[in-house]
Structures are given as C-alpha cells and as structure tokens.
Amino acid sequence: MPSITVENYLKRIFLEQQESGGEIVSMGRVAQAMGVVPGTATTMVKSIAESGWAHYEARKGVRLTEKGNRMALAILRRHRVIEVFLVKILGFDWTEIHEDAERLEHAVSDRVLKRIDDLCDNPNVDPHGDPIPSATGEFRSRPQMTLFECPIDQPIRIARVLKQEPDFLQYAEEKGLVPGAWIRVIERNPIADAVTLHLQNRGQITLGGKVAADITVE
Amino acid sequence: MPSITVENYLKRIFLEQQESGGEIVSMGRVAQAMGVVPGTATTMVKSIAESGWAHYEARKGVRLTEKGNRMALAILRRHRVIEVFLVKILGFDWTEIHEDAERLEHAVSDRVLKRIDDLCDNPNVDPHGDPIPSATGEFRSRPQMTLFECPIDQPIRIARVLKQEPDFLQYAEEKGLVPGAWIRVIERNPIADAVTLHLQNRGQITLGGKVAADITVE
DNA sequence: TGTCTGATTTTGGTCAATCAAAACCCCCGC
DNA sequence: GCGGGGGTTTTGATTGACCAAAATCAGACA
Ligand SMILES: [Mn+2]
Ligand SMILES: [Mn+2]
Ligand SMILES: [Mn+2]
Ligand SMILES: [Mn+2]
Numbered sequence: 001m002p003s004i005t006v007e008n009y010l011k012r013i014f015l016e017q018q019e020s021g022g023e024i025v026s027m028g029r030v031a032q033a034m035g036v037v038p039g040t041a042t043t044m045v046k047s048i049a050e051s052g053w054a055h056y057e058a059r060k061g062v063r064l065t066e067k068g069n070r071m072a073l074a075i076l077r078r079h080r081v082i083e084v085f086l087v088k089i090l091g092f093d094w095t096e097i098h099e100d101a102e103r104l105e106h107a108v109s110d111r112v113l114k115r116i117d118d119l120c121d122n123p124n125v126d127p128h129g130d131p132i133p134s135a136t137g138e139f140r141s142r143p144q145m146t147l148f149e150c151p152i153d154q155p156i157r158i159a160r161v162l163k164q165e166p167d168f169l170q171y172a173e174e175k176g177l178v179p180g181a182w183i184r185v186i187e188r189n190p191i192a193d194a195v196t197l198h199l200q201n202r203g204q205i206t207l208g209g210k211v212a213a214d215i216t217v218e
Numbered sequence: 219m220p221s222i223t224v225e226n227y228l229k230r231i232f233l234e235q236q237e238s239g240g241e242i243v244s245m246g247r248v249a250q251a252m253g254v255v256p257g258t259a260t261t262m263v264k265s266i267a268e269s270g271w272a273h274y275e276a277r278k279g280v281r282l283t284e285k286g287n288r289m290a291l292a293i294l295r296r297h298r299v300i301e302v303f304l305v306k307i308l309g310f311d312w313t314e315i316h317e318d319a320e321r322l323e324h325a326v327s328d329r330v331l332k333r334i335d336d337l338c339d340n341p342n343v344d345p346h347g348d349p350i351p352s353a354t355g356e357f358r359s360r361p362q363m364t365l366f367e368c369p370i371d372q373p374i375r376i377a378r379v380l381k382q383e384p385d386f387l388q389y390a391e392e393k394g395l396v397p398g399a400w401i402r403v404i405e406r407n408p409i410a411d412a413v414t415l416h417l418q419n420r421g422q423i424t425l426g427g428k429v430a431a432d433i434t435v436e
Numbered sequence: 437t438g439t440c441t442g443a444t445t446t447t448g449g450t451c452a453a454t455c456a457a458a459a460c461c462c463c464c465g466c
Numbered sequence: 467g468c469g470g471g472g473g474t475t476t477t478g479a480t481t482g483a484c485c486a487a488a489a490t491c492a493g494a495c496a
Contacts, residue, residue: 005453028473040454042475047452059462059474089307090333100330107325112318115308223483245444258484260445265482277444277492 002053004106007075009034009044010053011105013062014072018141024061073133078113079105080126080133085116087127094127094178095169128169129160129179129216144216147195148209152185162214176202177215220271222324225293227252227262228271229323231282232290236359242279291351296331297323298344298351303334305345312345312396313387346387347378347397347434362434365413366427370403380432394420395433 002010012033016025031041049056053068064072082104086097108116117123117135124132133139144159158181161172172178176199184198193209207215220228230251234243249259267274271286282290300322304315326334335341335353342350351357362377376399379390390396394417402416411427425433 003452026473027475036453037455038474039456039476044453086330090330090337092329092333100327103325103327104322104330107321109318109321111310112304112308112322115310119308221482246442254483255485256444257446257486262483 002051002071005044006048006051006053007071007106009048010064010068010072011075011079013045013054013064014069014076017064024057024063026061030062070137073137073139075105076139077133077135078108080130081113081117081120081123082108083126083128084120084123084132088120088123089116093173095166095173097127098164098166125160125179127179128162128164129158144218147185147197147207147212147215147217148188150185150217152188155182155184156217157182158215159218160216162216163211168211175199175205183217220269220289223262224266224269224271225289225324227266228282228286228290229293229297231263231272231280232287232294235282242275242281244279248280288355291355291357293323294357295351295353296326298348299331299335299338299341300326301344301346302338302341302350306338306341307334311391313384313391315345316382316384343378343397345397346380346382347376362436365403365415365425365430365433365435366406368403368435370406373400373402374435375400376433377436378434380434381429386429393417393423401435 009030013025013030016029016033017023027038027041027045030045031038034041034044036044045054045056045062048054048068049062052065053071054062054064056062079101082101083094083097086092086100087094092100114135124134126132131139131141150156158177158179160179161169161177163169177183177197182200185195186198186204187196188194189196190209194206195209195212196204196206198204227248231243231248234247234251235241245256245259245263248263249256252259252262254262263272263274263280266272266286267280270283271289272280272282274280297319300319301312301315304310304318305312310318332353342352344350349357349359368374376395376397378397379387379395381387395401395415400418403413404416404422405414406412408427412424413427413430414422414424416422
C-alpha cells in the first residue's frame with residue numbers, strides 16, 4: 001500500500017526514533033536522514049500522518065502510530081532477511097549488500113520473503129548483527145554494551161556493527177572485526193578517547209571513541 | 219537509469235514488436251498492453267523516444283532503437299531468470315510466479331542477477347519455456363511449431379506455454395500440459411477449431427484453436 | 437475526389453515527490 | 467521583556483505518470 005518512498009520514510013523514522021530512545025523525531029532529522037530538504041520532509045511527514053502511519057505535531061516532530069510501527073517493522077524485516085539471503089545464499093560479502101537490500105526490500109512480497117526466510121533458516125540477526133523483527137512484529141533489541149562500556153581483558157564477542165559506511169565495514173572486515181568474532185579489550189583511555197583491542201591472531205588496533213561506541217559486544 | 223515505468227514500457231514494446239514480427243507498434247497497442255489510456259501511451263512513448271530508447275513516428279507507431287532493444291532484453295532477462303529462481307530455488311509453482319517476477323525485475327542489480335543465474339545453473343529457458351536472453355544480449359527465439367501445426371500421432375514435447383493467464387496455467391498444470399512434458403496429437407479438426415491430445419497417462423483432452431496456438435512443441 | 441470514422445494526439449488537470457527561497461515562529465540570552 | 471537566529475513551514479515551481487475529453491488526422495469507402 002505505501003509507495004516505495006513512503007516505505008523508506010517509515011523505516012527511517014522508526015530507526016531514528018529507536019536511536020533517540022523513543023523520542024519524537026524532528027523534521028530536520030528526518031530531512032537529514034532521508035537526504036532531502038527540510039521542506040520536503042515536512043510535506044511528506046504530513047501526508048504520512050494523513051494516512052495514519054504517524055502523528056505529526058508542527059514544530060515538534062513526528063512519531064509513528066501503532067500501525068506505522070508495524071509497517072516499519074515489516075520493512076525492516078524484509079531488509080534484514082534479504083541481507084542474510086544475499087550473504088548466506090548468494091555468497092556476497094557483508095560489507096557490500098546494503099544497497100541491494102535497500103532496493104529489494106520494496107519488491108519482495110510476503111510469500112517470497114517467507115521462502116527466503118526459510119531458505120536462510122529463519123535467522124534472527126542480519127549480517128551486521130542487527131536484530132530481525134519476527135514475522136509477527138516482535139522486536140526486542142536487547143541492550144548490549146559497546147566497546148566503551150564492556151569489561152576489560154576478558155574474551156568477548158562482537159555482536160553488532162552499527163556503523164554502515166562501506167569504507168568502515170571494509171576496514172572492519174579486514175581486521176576481523178566482524179559480528180561473532182572474539183576479541184579482548186586491552187586498554188581504554190577516556191581522556192585520549194581511545195580503545196585498544198586485541199584481535200584474534202591479527203595483532204591489536206586502537207579505535208577512536210566514535211567508532212568504538214558503534215560496535216556492541218556480548 | 220530508466221524508471222520502473224519506463225522499464226515496463228520498454229519490455230512491453232519489445233514483446234509486442236516480437237509478437238507482430240518486428241512490425242512497428244501502434245499507440246493503441248501499447249496503451250492496451252500497458253493498461254493505460256491512449257493519450258498516456260503517446261506521451262510516454264514520445265518521452266521514451268526523446269531519451270533515445272525508441273523511434274516514434276506520429277500516427278504510425280513506435281519501434282525500439284538498438285539501445286532500447288538492449289535495455290529491453292536486459293529487463294526480459296532479469297524477469298525470466300528470476301522466474302527460474304522462484305521455481306527452482308524457492309520452490310514456487312510455475313503458475314503463480316509472474317507477479318513477483320514483475321516487481322523483482324526492477325530491483326535486482328547486475329551483480330545480484332549474476333549470482334542468482336549461477337545458483338540456477340544458468341538456465342536458458344524460464345519455467346514457461348520462454349527463452350532467456352543471454353547476459354550479452356543474444357536472443358534467438360528459435361521458431362517452433364504450435365499444436366496446430368505439429369505432426370500428428372507422434373510423441374512430441376511441450377516447449378512453451380505462451381498464454382500467461384493464471385487460470386489457464388492452473389488448468390495446464392493440472393493436465394500435465396507443462397513445458398517438457400511428452401504428449402501426442404490424436405486429432406486435429408480445423409473446421410471444429412479443435413485439437414485433441416493424448417496426455418501422458420492422464421487421458422486425453424480437446425483444446426480450442428486459440429489455446430492450441432499458444433502452446434508450442436519441439 | 438470528398439466524407440466519415442476510428443485511431444491518435446492535444447489540452448487541461450491531478451497527484452506524488454521534490455527543490456529553492458521566502459515567511460514564520462519559538463526559545464534563548466541579554 | 468525583547469530581539470535574534472535557527473529550525474520549520476509555506477509558497478511557487480518542476481518533473482514524471484496518469485486520465486478525461488476535445489481536437490485532429492489519415493485512410494477506407496462511396
Ligand atoms: Mn529502501
Ligand atoms: Mn544490516
Ligand atoms: Mn515489471
Ligand atoms: Mn515467463
């Protein structure tokens with residue numbers, strides 16, 4: 001029912017909402033995230049609200065309705081299941097699948113998604129470690145520690161890589177900094193804004209805080 | 219580069235052109251095939267011509283350029299490879315895949331198509347027996363006989379089922395009238411416009427000429 | 437050759453999605 | 467309490483895709 005554009009807005013708004021802990025999302029932020037001019041975001045959000053996907057308050061921001069939430073989760077699910085498919089079945093690298101998933105998520109019907117999901121053994125995280133909403137719309141993003149908060153000098157496993165920039169993912173792949181990998185935090189220096197890791201037989205590296213906060217472990 | 223809409227027009231024009239033996243295609247026909255009003259077809263075809271995909275002659279019709287042809291073949295290839303994928307890998311029935319392929323054909327990138335194609339063992343016909351253009355754009359639709367022209371009382375194999383209507387495909391499936399199946403033409407009566415077939419241990423049926431002409435054999 | 441008629445094109449309008457730039461308004465600091 | 471300023475909304479336009487209906491034209495037929 002929603003157009004491809006609206007689907008993208010819904011997913012985006014949902015994600016931004018998540019990221020800010022359920023806060024109402026400003027038009028500036030929507031515009032930024034969608035790569036459009038603020039006026040466009042305003043107009044689109046208003047029409048999305050019109051259709052009952054969201055509540056919009058002028059000069060405050062937007063928040064998805066129950067219905068909007070369900071829709072957003074369905075789209076997110078499609079995106080992430082497809083990412084698993086691209087890696088697990090088609091053999092792509094986890095660093096270069098985002099774009100394709102971004103287009104396919106709007107073309108895959110429920111029945112096709114079901115089969116793909118089965119073919120992938122009903123995964124519950126995608127190749128970046130991001131949780132996959134269930135077919136019924138359940139979605140628990142159980143809170144994890146980032147490399148900035150986790151215990152030191154203990155073997156821990158990478159859970160998610162939040163940052164999506166291809167360059168960074170490439171780098172992470174190279175260093176074996178991938179979801180599921182075991183590492184150890186050697187040292188953490190808040191003043192220097194740096195975290196030093198010991199990678200599984202790949203020496204050690206030091207990351208800045210910005211990046212360290214975008215990698216979660218468990 | 220072309221929008222989804224334009225992709226659909228290109229594929230459609232190509233197919234109509236094929237079907238009429240390379241003739242120029244009238245606006246009425248394009249409109250009909252695309253399910254739009256004639257004025258819309260005129261406008262769209264003009265803009266498609268503008269972009270160099272086709273030649274348009276007012277009150278004559280449209281014919282694809284070399285470039286348009288290549289594009290159309292690429293889309294047709296995507297469509298048909300995806301159909302194979304839906305049947306062979308995802309396990310769908312050949313009678314109910316068209317709609318999904320229709321949407322996916324616009325969302326699958328070259329690299330994804332390549333992998334899917336490999337996964338399916340580089341087929342050269344789709345589940346309806348329709349030939350798949352090669353990745354380089356070769357497309358030989360070697361002429362076949364229809365049930366109306368083929369030799370009588372000889373074992374022959376179904377090659378293609380041209381008719382795409384779900385109801386008919388369902389019926390064909392039921393009767394084992396599927397690409398690859400062996401049958402025998404028992405009787406042909408041009409006056410009664412009827413062809414009687416012997417199906418592999420499924421008795422015999424009689425088809426009208428309209429339908430018989432839409433099934434080819436080899 | 438002139439006339440009709442059905443196919444085609446044009447015209448005028450809508451809707452979705454977008455931008456540029458002007459208008460607006462809310463809150464923050466003096 | 468009063469401005470400013472920055473984020474937000476409006477306004478005016480554009481582009482793509484479409485429809486309804488009026489205008490046009492080309493070929494068939496008399
Ligand atoms: Mn998308
Ligand atoms: Mn992901
Ligand atoms: Mn299509
Ligand atoms: Mn087919």
